[in-house]
Structure formats: C-alpha cells, structure tokens
Amino acid sequence: MKIKDGFVVERVGSQYLAVAVGERADEFNALVRMNETGAFIFGLLEKKELNEDGIVAAMLDEYDVPRALAEKDVSAFVEKLRKAGLLDE
Amino acid sequence: MSDIGYPEGIVERELREHGVYASNTVGYSMSPLLRHHKDVAIIEPPSGILKKYDVALYPDGKGNYILHRVIAVRDGEYIIRGDNTFVKEHVPHSAVVGVLVAYNRGGKRHDCKELGYRMYSRFWCFIYPLRSLWRKVKFALARLKNKLFGKRKRDS
Incomplete structure (x- = not known):
C-alpha cells in the first residue's frame, strides 16, 4: 500500500496536518x-509501497515500543487511512 | 493516532478543539499569494483584535469561509479585501474565527512573520490604487477593442 500522491503535510507544534492539493483536492476535501x-x-x-509488516518493522527501527503495540497502532492507523480513501492498494 | 474530519461547517470546532486548522485554498481572491487548490493555509484562532495586513478567516453565512486581508481596523469592525479583489467588505470583529499564521506555497512553508511576507503584504496594499487603475484601463481597452473590431450584426 502507498499514500496517494498530492498531499502536503504541515507540522504545527506537536500536530501534523495533511491536506490535499492540486487535482487530489478535487476528490479529497478533508484534513x-x-x-x-x-x-x-x-x-x-508517501515514499514507498509497504505492507503492514513493513511499516511495523520500520516503526520498531525508529521507536522503542513493544511489537504488539506497534502492530495494533499500525493496523488502526492504516484502517483509518483506508476508510478515508488515502491509500493506493 | 489521527483524526480525519471534513472541514465544511466545522472550522470553528476544529480551531477550538485543536488550536490550529489547515486547508487548501479555493478560488482566486487571494492570488497571487494563495493559488486555487495549489497552496495550503494554516489558521489559528485570533488572540485578540487583528491588525492591519493580517489575513482573517470568517464565515460568509452560506456555508463557506472567506480568507481575506484586513486593510483597516475600525471600532467593532474590520475593513477587508482579498488580494485579488476590488471590493471592500465590512466584517464585525466577532465574525472572525481565525487568522492566517503560515502557508505552504508550492511545497515551501512560509511564516506570516517572515520579512518577505510582511514586505509583500504591505507592498501589495500600497500599490492597490495602481492595480485598480490598471484593471479599469484593461476593461476600457477591452470594451474599445470590442467596439472597433467586435462582431457586427449583418444588415438584412
């Protein structure tokens, strides 16, 4: 899976906001x-196509978290992205 | 890990709950600063009365939000105009729900405190009379051209 192109991610304080721009903005009008x-x-x-296992592996490389928690968080987040139609699969 | 919400009608709630809101910009009224569907405006709630040159966000009462520049501050109201419009709007202080604090233009983040942005906003307002005159000249030339070379009705 991969994030569809056409998103800008802005960091404001501790929040990260992704907004669609260009042609993507015609079909995705959400924050x-x-x-x-x-x-x-x-x-x-955004950078490369990964499955959930690949994302979990990258998370475990980056963050000091138990695998079970990483898997749960990744699964929940991916599901949100999927439901919102942000993923190319 | 995330909230995915649809902006229509919920901007005030988003600002109240999260203290910041971001959206791509629709339309050409803030051109050349913000381009239709290309750039992203980052909005925060106003921390008091806005100042001249601030860019205010306010609802138009028809379900849309307008992002235009304050060109004068009066008692109880702002005089507001889009960078690419030629009509003044009178907006009560209480109607303004947010203020532009930064924008992403062509993939690059700009803060409204940057010198370059501040120079642009002052320069653009300063040359308004020239921009307005140029617009009138363009319209007059277009009318003249149409009168001289436009299609004429054939006499029967």
Whole structure:
C-alpha cells in the first residue's frame, strides 16, 4: 500500500496536518490530523509501497515500543487511512 | 493516532478543539499569494483584535469561509479585501474565527512573520490604487477593442 500522491503535510507544534492539493483536492476535501507516529507512517507510505509488516518493522527501527503495540497502532492507523480513501492498494 | 474530519461547517470546532486548522485554498481572491487548490493555509484562532495586513478567516453565512486581508481596523469592525479583489467588505470583529499564521506555497512553508511576507503584504496594499487603475484601463481597452473590431450584426 502507498499514500496517494498530492498531499502536503504541515507540522504545527506537536500536530501534523495533511491536506490535499492540486487535482487530489478535487476528490479529497478533508484534513488529516496526526501525531508524530502517524506522520512517520504517513511519510513512509508517501515514499514507498509497504505492507503492514513493513511499516511495523520500520516503526520498531525508529521507536522503542513493544511489537504488539506497534502492530495494533499500525493496523488502526492504516484502517483509518483506508476508510478515508488515502491509500493506493 | 489521527483524526480525519471534513472541514465544511466545522472550522470553528476544529480551531477550538485543536488550536490550529489547515486547508487548501479555493478560488482566486487571494492570488497571487494563495493559488486555487495549489497552496495550503494554516489558521489559528485570533488572540485578540487583528491588525492591519493580517489575513482573517470568517464565515460568509452560506456555508463557506472567506480568507481575506484586513486593510483597516475600525471600532467593532474590520475593513477587508482579498488580494485579488476590488471590493471592500465590512466584517464585525466577532465574525472572525481565525487568522492566517503560515502557508505552504508550492511545497515551501512560509511564516506570516517572515520579512518577505510582511514586505509583500504591505507592498501589495500600497500599490492597490495602481492595480485598480490598471484593471479599469484593461476593461476600457477591452470594451474599445470590442467596439472597433467586435462582431457586427449583418444588415438584412
């Protein structure tokens, strides 16, 4: 899976806001709010195609978190992205 | 990890709950600063009365939000005009829900405290009479051209 192109991510304080621009803005008129971990995953999926296992592996490289928690968080976040139609799969 | 919300009608709530809001810009009224669907405006709630040159966000009462520049501050109201419009709007202080604090233009983040932005906003307002005159001249020339070379009705 990969994030569809056409998003700008802005950091404001501890919040990360993703907004669609260009042609993407015609079909996606919403604001995605993320924390640092969400933005990390969003950034990964903007750059390359990964499955959930790949995202979890990258998270475990970056953050000191138990695997079970990383898997749960990744699964929940990916589901939100999927429901919002942000993923190319 | 995230909240995904739809902006229509909820900007005030988003600002109250999160203290910041971001959106791509729609339309050409803030051109050349903000371009239709290309740039992102970052908005925060006003911390008091806005100042001249601030860019205010306010609802138009029809379900849309307007992002235009304050060109004068009066008792109880702002005089506001888009950078690419030629009509003054009178907006009560209480109607303003947010103020532009930064924008992403062509992928680059700009803060409204930057010298370059501040120079642009003052210069653009300063040359308003020239811009307005140029617009009138353009319209007059277009009318003249149409009169001289436009299609004429064929006499029957």
